[in-house]
Amino acid sequence: DAGVIQSPRHEVTEMGQEVTLRCKPISGHDYLFWYRQTMMRGLELLIYFNNNVPIDDSGMPEDRFSAKMPNASFSTLKIQPSEPRDSAVYFCASSSPAGGPLNEQFFGPGTRLTVL
Amino acid sequence: GQQVMQIPQYQHVQEGEDFTTYCNSSTTLSNIQWYKQRPGGHPVFLIQLVKSGEVKKQKRLTFQFGEAKKNSSLHITATQTTDVGTYFCAGREGGYNKLIFGAGTRLAVHP
Numbered sequence: 001d002a003g004v005i006q007s008p009r010h011e012v013t014e015m016g017q018e019v020t021l022r023c024k025p026i027s028g029h030d031y032l033f034w035y036r037q038t039m040m041r042g043l044e045l046l047i048y049f050n051n052n053v054p055i056d057d058s059g060m061p062e063d064r065f066s067a068k069m070p071n072a073s074f075s076t077l078k079i080q081p082s083e084p085r086d087s088a089v090y091f092c093a094s095s096s097p098a099g100g101p102l103n104e105q106f107f108g109p110g111t112r113l114t115v116l
Numbered sequence: 117g118q119q120v121m122q123i124p125q126y127q128h129v130q131e132g133e134d135f136t137t138y139c140n141s142s143t144t145l146s147n148i149q150w151y152k153q154r155p156g157g158h159p160v161f162l163i164q165l166v167k168s169g170e171v172k173k174q175k176r177l178t179f180q181f182g183e184a185k186k187n188s189s190l191h192i193t194a195t196q197t198t199d200v201g202t203y204f205c206a207g208r209e210g211g212y213n214k215l216i217f218g219a220g221t222r223l224a225v226h227p
Contacts, residue, residue, distance in 0.1 A: 033214075042217060042218075042219045042220060043159070043204065043217040043220070044217075045214050045215065045216070045217075048214060056214055091158060091159070093159075103164075104149065104161035104164065105149075105159075105161065105215065106161070107158040107159045107160070108158065109157075109158055110158050
């Protein structure tokens with residue numbers, strides 16, 4: 001198994017531009033999580049999906065952030081418009097259905113976003 | 117809301133010394149997980165603790181879950197340079213399905 005796949009691995013953009021981050025979970029996993037990691041705030045859960053349905057988006061910082069999961073093998077996190085304070089590493093993680101989300105989460109390699 | 121505090125923030129040790137990181141929750145947890153993140157890498161699952169007072173070992177690593185299920189610890193015996201990284205605890209409350217991560221403890225091991 002290739003593990004959780006994220007793209008791009010690095011993104012540099014200018015303030016005000018739209019940014020789209022992509023994630024492909026491990027096949028068969030029905031939970032998908034988006035995290036943001038910064039030195040100041042650590043690892044924060046932004047949103048998670050179960051069977052492609054958003055369950056908890058209370059961590060999404062503001063309306064500039066949106067996430068979708070159109071099918072079981074693909075999810076996007078979009079920031080529009082981006083701001084310098086959005087600079088962070090964004091991780092996607094997935095979890096298997098056996099035992100539900102109580103099981104381990106498998107993290108992707110992350111997308112390092114820099115907003116100038 | 118639920119908070120998970122982790123100390124210390126940083127720990128520098130000489131190779132061969134022991135290391136411990138502690139995790140405390142403001143609320144009772146249904147279970148707790150531990151992850152390791154190597155520099156430049158992503159968090160990797162180490163273990164999950166579920167039962168009150170549970171102790172689990174993985175080679176030189178010992179994980180404990182407190183009797184009240186509000187605290188946990190990770191102890192590494194005789195650290196090696198391969199232990200370098202940040203160790204996170206992540207707690208989950210009752211019926212909630214999301215993990216709340218501690219701030220992590222960054223471990224540096226000097227040869």
